[in-house]
Amino acid sequence: MADYRAIMALLLQGRSYRQIVDAVGCSHRDVSAARKTLDDRGLNAGALAEMSDVELAGLFPDGRSKVSAGYDLPDFAQVVKSMKANPHFTLLQSWRTYVGARSVLRKYGYAQYCHLFGRYAVKNDLVATLHHEPGMAMFVDWAGDTIPIADAVAGRSVKAYLFVAVLPFSGYVFCQAFTDMRSEAWVNAHVNAFSFYQGIPQIVVPDNTLTATHRKTKGDAARFVNDKYRHMADHYGTAIVPARVRSPRDYPEDSVIPSPCRRPLVGPGFVGPYSG
Template sequence: MTDYREILRLYACGISQRSIANSCQCSRNTVSEVISRAKKKGICWSSDSKESDLELQQKLFPEKTVSSPKRKYPDYDYIDQEMKRSGVTLKLLWTEYCEECRMGKELPLMYSQFCYYYQKYSEKKRGTMHIPRKPGEQIEVDWAGKPAYIIDRDTGELIPCYIFVGVLNYSLYAYAEAFLSMNMESWITAHVNMFKYFGGSTKMLIPDNLKTGVERTDWYTPQINRTYHEMSEHYNTAVIPARVSSPKDKPAVEATVGVVSKWITAAIRNEKFFTVEELNKEIDCRLKAFNYNPFQKKEGCRYSVYLEEKPFLQKLPSNPYELAYWKQATVQFNYHISVDKMNYSVPCEYIKQKVEVRLTKSIVEVFYKNMRICSHKRLYGHKGQYSTVEAHMPENHQKYLKWDGTSFIEWAKNIGPSTTITVKSILVNPEKGIFS
């Protein structure tokens, strides 16, 4: 827009029209026309005047301010919600919007303007807020998107290895380790090794909504995997899963995953490894270089900031967490449960009750409504073995076990000497029986 205020001010100061045109970057004809119309309408410059250039334009050139036909603008809140639905495009929404305008006898926006204003709306929604992090507050964890590979010595086949990444939210100090699988055992082992590498744990642990961490995804109350929850209790940390499709909930690990892919996965693409141990040895070497690499926009490196954060980490427990699996079982009429095709006794009062079973490498523990009711040494070997505790049996079953040879002889003595002789002879030679 032409700077009408400045033209009138400079003219009042006695500046020539040529100089005014050069200063205001407009043509001399424009300056001449503004001054001519201002004189006719009795408008002159005043330092007290609060009129804007738009108001001056309406007074000097009323013909330029004739309003053009108004167009109906779409509801961009509605459009934004519709764009989240599968198969919906801006072209489709614009077509529906034009049809709605025609039905209401209103003028729609052209498609280019429709897209332009939606882009401006989206930019406002994408605004981000910097949240300062506290040392020792959070660790963010995830699997890297691209795997590394090891080579099978016999077949030459490439076997994918999945890289676990953990990042301290404050210092951005990172940990990485490769595994042959992304199952529960790998997931828990990675966390145990990560806590050891960091030398402590944090108040919060932020994983993704993957199955090994979260059994049931929910916006407000996701259900944490039982084993994962038990591990978090062991390290005195709270598992707070990131929301579905919300990478900004864990920005540190999302950014580090990309950098790790460049620093490690891409860097070793031409190297050959035959075991996971060899691969992890190389990853550890490159991870150290990554953590010691200086920051580009601030002083220090990840390791130097980690040294500041380390005193704020929570102390690790005396023993690392032992991986445990949880299963459900029903107590059968023989007061045993069957787990991994082995049988373990349970107190007989729990017959036909559903119980939860915790299995480690060495122990089997049975819980009923979160109360531990028994434990056994875990059985290995041929299937179908039984581990039975006498105290778990009904009273009459316990009495049956007590009826051995000594018990029969004691019973016979209470009847008479002849009965005692007969019972002893049966016990010595049971095949002959009473009538032999």
């Protein structure tokens, strides 16, 4: 199933269909479905941010999830084995082999074949190397360990918490130490990272730190972008897209508010400081 939250967020930001297809890796049909849902239901960025994953999924029922017994089920275990043996082996090649094999059952089309392989990958916890575009994303988090800082005036040592941002395409890293991990420090760290990089990424991907996201209800898997963090994104015109809970390998697509101030990371263009 397409990542409709990311698609709708980018639509609300005013991105073109082609830009969204390239960014999310979806089809034009997926973008059209998201556009129709936004228009029919009158959704804005705030409403999208408040919507849980379950509620969002209910807007896009996936009829393809029902696998018909009349179709020849692909041998995806063998496909994965071929991919491991040959890094240049593609799904398109495997689909052509699948279609060419003799069977009395019907064959899946390429789009449905890819969809089924995606379900197989999730079910079997398979991972793949992600390829990033320049200026597309910035990953952020608090580093796991604190660092001691000597306070010469007070004659004591204090803890410093390290904020880390990275551009995945280039591996360009920005770090800054703070005396706490409160919301003000978190937002200021982003502002300083944008200034350091001299531009704004299209999306910012935080891990699920409490200064970035929160749960509406204790124990709820769905997390929502904190208001002050979202207002900062409003000012700079970027999208906050948290990594999925308990899915650290996502780190490498909840709310976005469009802004005419946005500048791409592919060149200089820092927007004025945020004071919200």
